[in-house]
Amino acid sequence: MQADMKKFILPVCGALILGVVIFAVVFFGGSDVSKDIFAMDTYVNIRVKGRNAQKSADIIETLVNNLDKDVLSRQSKDSYIYQLNSENGGKSAKNMSAYFGMLFEIAQKSNGKFDFTLGALSDLWGFGKNPAVPDKKEIETVLSKCGWEKVTIEHQQISFPEGLKLDLGAAGKGIALDEIKTYLESTKIREAVISLGGSILLYGKRDYTVGIANPENSSTNFAVLTLPASCVSTSGNYERFFEEDGKRYHHILDPETGYPVDNGIVSVTVVSQNGTFSDILSTACFAMGLEDGMALAKEYNCGIVVITEGKKVYVSDDLKDSIEIRDGSYTIVE
Amino acid sequence: MDKKLFRKADMIIILAVLLIAGVFLLWQYSSGDNLRAVITVDGKIVETLDLDKVTGKKVIVPDTSPKVKIVAEKGSIRFDEAECRDKLCVSRGKLYRKGDTAVCLPSKTVITITGGSVDAMTY
Numbered sequence: 001m002q003a004d005m006k007k008f009i010l011p012v013c014g015a016l017i018l019g020v021v022i023f024a025v026v027f028f029g030g031s032d033v034s035k036d037i038f039a040m041d042t043y044v045n046i047r048v049k050g051r052n053a054q055k056s057a058d059i060i061e062t063l064v065n066n067l068d069k070d071v072l073s074r075q076s077k078d079s080y081i082y083q084l085n086s087e088n089g090g091k092s093a094k095n096m097s098a099y100f101g102m103l104f105e106i107a108q109k110s111n112g113k114f115d116f117t118l119g120a121l122s123d124l125w126g127f128g129k130n131p132a133v134p135d136k137k138e139i140e141t142v143l144s145k146c147g148w149e150k151v152t153i154e155h156q157q158i159s160f161p162e163g164l165k166l167d168l169g170a171a172g173k174g175i176a177l178d179e180i181k182t183y184l185e186s187t188k189i190r191e192a193v194i195s196l197g198g199s200i201l202l203y204g205k206r207d208y209t210v211g212i213a214n215p216e217n218s219s220t221n222f223a224v225l226t227l228p229a230s231c232v233s234t235s236g237n238y239e240r241f242f243e244e245d246g247k248r249y250h251h252i253l254d255p256e257t258g259y260p261v262d263n264g265i266v267s268v269t270v271v272s273q274n275g276t277f278s279d280i281l282s283t284a285c286f287a288m289g290l291e292d293g294m295a296l297a298k299e300y301n302c303g304i305v306v307i308t309e310g311k312k313v314y315v316s317d318d319l320k321d322s323i324e325i326r327d328g329s330y331t332i333v334e
Numbered sequence: 335m336d337k338k339l340f341r342k343a344d345m346i347i348i349l350a351v352l353l354i355a356g357v358f359l360l361w362q363y364s365s366g367d368n369l370r371a372v373i374t375v376d377g378k379i380v381e382t383l384d385l386d387k388v389t390g391k392k393v394i395v396p397d398t399s400p401k402v403k404i405v406a407e408k409g410s411i412r413f414d415e416a417e418c419r420d421k422l423c424v425s426r427g428k429l430y431r432k433g434d435t436a437v438c439l440p441s442k443t444v445i446t447i448t449g450g451s452v453d454a455m456t457y
Contacts, residue, residue, distance in 0.1 A: 036377040036444060043437040043444060045454075130419065198457035213457035217427035219412075219436035219445075224452055234456040242420060269456055 033057045040068045040172060041128070042197025049204075051188035060194065063183060064176055071096070072172045074119060074165070081166055085119065089159035099175050099276055100153065103168070106280045107148040109296060114284035115255040117146050119165025127251045131242040139258035146255065170235075173199035174279025177231050181275065199233040199279055213238075214327055215266045215307060222327040223305070225319065231275040235282040236267035252286055263289045264309045271303035271319065278302065290314060369432065369447055371411045373404060376442040385409055385447070398441035411445055413438055 033053040035046040044064060046057045071093075073079040084090050092100070103116045120142050124134045145163030152159055160166075168175070173196040180194055184203050191204030202208040207228055211221030215238045225232070237260070240251035254261045268286040272278035281302055285293030290306055294314065297304035303319040311330045315323055325332065369385035373396060380396045383406055393414075394404040400417035410430040413423040416438055423438035433450020437443070 036374060038376065038439070038442050041439070043439065193454050195454045198455065200454045200456055202453070208453040209451065211433060211452040211455045213455060218457050219426040219429045220431055220434045221452065221455060232454075232456045236457060238425070239457060240420075240422065 035061060037061050037064070039064045040072070040176065040196065042173070043195075044197065045193075045195040047194070048184075048189050048192045050190040050192075053189065056184070056187050056189050056192075059183065060180055063179060064196070067176050067179060068172075072168050072175065074167060074169075081168060084158060085165045088162055088164070089157065092153055092156040092158050099168075099171065100158075102276050102280060103171060104148065104151075104153075106277075106284050106296075109299070110284045110288050110292075112148065112255055113287040113292075114170070114280065115146065115148050116168060116170065117148050117151060117160070117164050117166055118253055118255060119167035120163060121146055121253055121258055122167055122169070122251070123165070125249070125251075125253070127240055131249070133244050133249060143255075143258040170283040171276055171280050173197055174231065174233060174274075174276040177201040177275030177279075181231075198239070199231070199275070201231050201275060202227060202229050204229060211326075212269050212305060213267070222307075222330050223313070223323055223325045225269075225271070225305070226322050226324075227271060230271050230273055231278040232269060232271050233275075233278040233282040234267055234269040235286040237261075237265070238267070252283060254287060261287050263287075265290065265293075266307040266309060268293060268307075269305040270297055272300065369409060369430075370449065371406065371429065372446050372448055374444045374446075383411070385411060396441075396443060398438075398443055400440050402438050402441050402443050404443075404445065411447070412436070413443075413445070416441070 031053050032049045035057045037044045046060050048056050069076045070078060071080045074081055074085065076082055080093055106114050107116065124138060124142050126132055145161065150160050150164055176196055177194060177199060181201055181203060184192055191206065192201065193208065194201040200210060207226050210225045210227060210232050212223050212225065212234060213236065214220050214222035215236055218238050235252060237250035237252065241248050250260045252261045265286055268282050270278045270282040270285065272281065277300060281297055281300060285297055285304060288296060290308060294304055294306065294316065297316060304316045305319060305323065306314040313330050313332045315332055371383045371385050372379055373381040373394065375396050375398055381394055385406060386409065388406050388408050392406040394406065395401060402413055402423065403415040405412055405414040410428045412428045413426065413436055416423055418440040423436055426436040429436055429445055429447050432447050433452045434447045435455055436445045
């Protein structure tokens with residue numbers, strides 16, 4: 001009898017230990033959750049791994065929706081930006097002051113090439129609705145009412161003249177990524193990849209691979225970056241555009257001319273520890289042009305990849321070992 | 335005598351487990367090698383295709399508004415036509431590599447080639 005018992009001790013113990021290990025892995029390791037939603041006027045993919053992953057993914061979805069509806073949207077009548085725009089100012093919201101600080105800072109550093117006050121100009125072009133090339137005189141009239149230097153913040157009060165409309169479109173996705181990152185840091189989530197319409201948060205202690213869209217066929221990538229936890233944003237002239245009389249007009253507007261930026265740049269990708277900076281700088285560096293744009297990214301310790309016409313690729317020193325070109329028709333310029 | 339028998343049985347179980355694991359890995363590896371496209375509308379999967387097995391032109395028109403026409407061929411898939419104004423999804427071109435993604439925002443339709451070699455795409 002005893003011999004029979006002994007016979008079973010080993011396999012039973014083994015099975016028990018295996019059971020405990022599997023339970024521990026499932027319980028403490030958490031599951032892998034992927035969620036697709038449409039929010040902030042774009043496609044959002046939420047992927048989280050760790051304890052309570054499903055709950056965290058749901059919270060992130062709510063966070064993005066609320067941030068858009070209550071704060072950033074220019075269309076939602078309940079949003080903070082909508083109210084500021086309809087009353088030519090208002091109280092400076094506490095949770096937004098740091099982000100406004102960054103917007104002003106980059107507007108100044110880019111000598112106004114980056115401007116978060118072009119809402120009325122963007123409306124005139126009809127991006128997102130019925131885009132068409134506006135009359136030149138109309139552009140001049142609207143442009144004369146835009147300009148970040150016309151916005152003041154004093155005693156926690158924001159004010160700007162009538163006709164000027166704030167547009168946080170170039171920062172909104174980055175702001176959302178930073179808010180998501182702050183939330184994730186309060187959870188037991190180990191890894192997360194949040195893609196907000198092409199602006200990405202990489203979260204967790206491992207290296208990630210990020211494909212940079214091929215401007216000629218943006219559903220596929222022209223190069224791949226291998227990066228640790230960080231935020232990545234791209235601004236490209238292929239992303240939102242329309243064609244009129246055989247000419248292509250994209251959505252990144254030049255605050256000096258009122259027309260789409262035309263400086264030979266096709267796309268700019270910026271890697272930063274901060275989502276808002278990566279988002280703002282991708283637009284700012286696009287508008288500033290190759291040399292000034294790369295210099296600004298360096299000033300902020302951000303990695304940058306610029307594609308110019310002729311399929312030339314310029315890469316900041318810190319990313320040279322992280323980039324792998326997948327489409328041989330693009331060449332890195334040393 | 336008893337002990338010997340026990341060892342034999344153990345070996346059989348171990349071999350069986352290894353065999354099952356091997357078959358499973360092989361199955362995973364072989365199916366992972368094919369190009370598989372997934373079409374979702376508003377986050378829900380409406381069609382899954384093995385692009386290596388598509389013959390001729392396969393046209394897919396999911397139930398969306400505005401309407402989009404998706405065309406799959408051997409080794410590739412694309413938004414072919416869209417009823418929306420900007421037609422940005424059509425301009426995104428063909429998807430032909432793992433991880434390729436194209437989105438039509440107005441119709442909330444996403445095409446992805448699964449098993450991507452990248453964790454995310456920036457655009």
